[in-house]
């Protein structure tokens with residue numbers, strides 16, 4: 001009866017526990033605590049191997065593990081040997097029954113060693129009849145997947161073609177040649193160790209002889225293999241290393257058996273030994289976490305009788321695993337990158353974004369590298385490039401978003417800095433704009449440079465964005481400059497108007513033949529000042545020559561328009577008529593000294609009138625057009641394409657005629673008035689009256705002149721008058737005199753009023769008394785009761 005061995009019985013000299021016959025379930029693989037049937041009777045590969053490897057703690061050991069399998073006839077003590085060598089607990093046959101024990105392929109982890117050990121169903125197919133399919137497949141599988149294949153055989157089998165399974169080996173070699181041949185073509189130096197363990201070695205035939213026989217047999221088999229054409233010259237030793245050892249009879253020489261087994265075990269555990277079996281050259285370079293997948297792939301290939309193409313298998317495995325590892329590496333990365341996606345989409349500039357992105361990226365890559373670098377290098381690198389592509393394509397939108405946000409932020413800071421700078425008193429436009437531009441550009445460049453994930457890569461360029469930013473800043477600066485220029489031109493225009501207003505008013509109200517010379521001189525001088533003041537300010541604006549020309553042209557147009565407005569204001573009908581009138585009056589009603597004329601009958605009123613009228617009328621044509629006397633001062637008004645700039649004509653011919661007519665009417669009125677005033681003068685005191693006064697007053701004059709008293713009195717009065725005039729006391733005296741006179745007059749009036757009021761009051765009183773008397777009888781009449 002078979003018994004189940006659940007605990008490890010190693011190292012032990014005791015007889016192995018009774019063997020349990022393990023028949024794989026039809027659709028499931030057998031599974032015990034620390035061993036696993038990886039291929040069952042139904043030739044199905046287990047799905048539990050990966051988990052089992054994990055539970056053995058080998059999943060993450062990378063390449064730090066070895067794989068060994070055993071090959072040999074049934075019941076040749078394979079399980080016994082493996083258990084002794086690796087501390088495994090494969091089922092061992094009950095000695096009394098001698099019945100096949102191991103079914104399918106089992107796997108154990110070596111005790112305290114990173115070794116995966118495969119116990120393979122024995123060959124011969126005795127219990128399977130003629131079905132050699134499984135043993136051929138399991139042998140192929142063992143050979144392809146393991147680093148060391150222990151070929152277990154009895155001493156007496158040596159030299160027997162069938163007994164030592166040489167026929168089977170031949171088939172296995174043949175099929176494998178395709179595989180090894182291809183690998184060789186790829187100049188891979190992968191080899192497999194065939195370790196022959198000769199059991200029940202009595203010692204009569206030395207090991208060396210047995211070894212020679214076996215080697216010769218193997219070479220003979222190799223030579224008779226049907227090899228692919230390109231591999232005709234390949235030798236057995238190109239692919240396999242051969243090693244031989246012998247063990248004494250387990251029962252007959254059990255002590256020596258145990259000690260020799262221990263020695264043999266040393267070849268599997270002691271790396272320092274020269275004959276250490278697990279040489280790096282035998283390793284299949286499959287990371288431990290991929291072994292399950294890899295072996296299953298090989299089994300499938302064996303099963304479907306395809307050519308065992310290990311490189312393809314390795315690549316397929318690598319692809320599968322690298323994809324898996326890459327996906328895992330991306331999980332955390334995606335979470336990290338997602339965290340910044342929203343803020344960036346919302347227009348926020350993330351400080352230190354580049355730093356973060358570089359760290360997420362390198363973390364993801366190192367996660368990938370740690371596990372995937374152990375796989376097929378070509379695939380690993382290819383998949384890494386794919387991963388880098390995925391990482392970068394995730395980070396790129398963040399980078400571009402950051403650039404966009406930086407661009408916006410830089411523009412905003414440029415605008416606010418210029419607005420603030422232009423509010424400061426006495427700012428220099430070029431300085432303000434230059435500083436704001438430099439700081440905005442630096443802000444953008446620093447931020448963009450920080451956000452670069454891989455230097456020098458085309459997808460992390462930001463120079464184009466900087467160029468666009470510069471363009472936008474330039475256009476804003478241009479607009480600002482235009483506004484500023486406009487403001488400045490307006491201010492200069494206002495100032496110009498103020499400056500010309502008074503002189504032009506004055507010059508126009510005092511007409512002389514040089515009137516326009518004066519006006520134009522004032523105009524050109526003031527304009528020149530204005531232009532100078534514009535150009536000197538414009539220098540700080542960085543204006544182009546073209547802009548300056550434009551602004552100066554505008555200034556000229558506006559200045560001319562301002563002058564013309566002023567002239568028009570001074571030459572509207574009423575204003576010009578007033579001017580004409582006063583000009584005429586100055587000449588007709590006043591004499592050369594500006595004294596008003598009193599017309600005498602024999603004055604030449606007509607002549608004076610005509611002269612004054614004619615010179616005044618000449619003024620109309622003078623005012624009518626801006627024409628200076630000095631041809632050098634002649635001015636051509638600036639041309640404006642759009643609205644009509646007023647020219648040199650102040651008013652038209654018709655207007656001049658109308659003004660002339662209106663003036664004439666007014667002048668005529670003055671003429672008539674002058675004439676009438678002469679008549680009034682004639683109607684006054686006749687001259688003979690004065691003669692009569694002299695004649696009649698002669699005596700009184702003589703009396704005063706020749707009377708010393710009167711004469712002295714007259715002299716005193718004359719002297720007092722002279723002194724008074726000399727001391728300028730005439731005014732105050734007159735004032736005092738006037739005041740006294742007024743007071744006297746007031747007093748006199750009061751007296752007179754009182755005087756005349758007295759009789760009136762008396763009259764009134766009398767009248768009232770009369771009235772009273774008249775009413776008395778009425779009063780005296782007794783009132784009726």
Ligand SMILES: Nc1nc2c(ncn2[C@@H]2O[C@H](COP(=O)(O)OP(=O)(O)OP(=O)(O)O)[C@@H](O)[C@H]2O)c(=O)[nH]1
Pocket residue numbers: 019073074075076077078079080081091092093094095096099100101102121122199200247248249250251
């Ligand atoms: N004569 C002899 N018998 C041995 C030796 N080693 C093991 N045995 C015995 O041979 C029998 C078969 O041993 P197993 O280890 O089960 O042999 P196996 O090759 O694993 O058998 P299967 O798995 O059924 O192919 C057992 O009864 C062992 O005790 C040995 O070195 N010499």
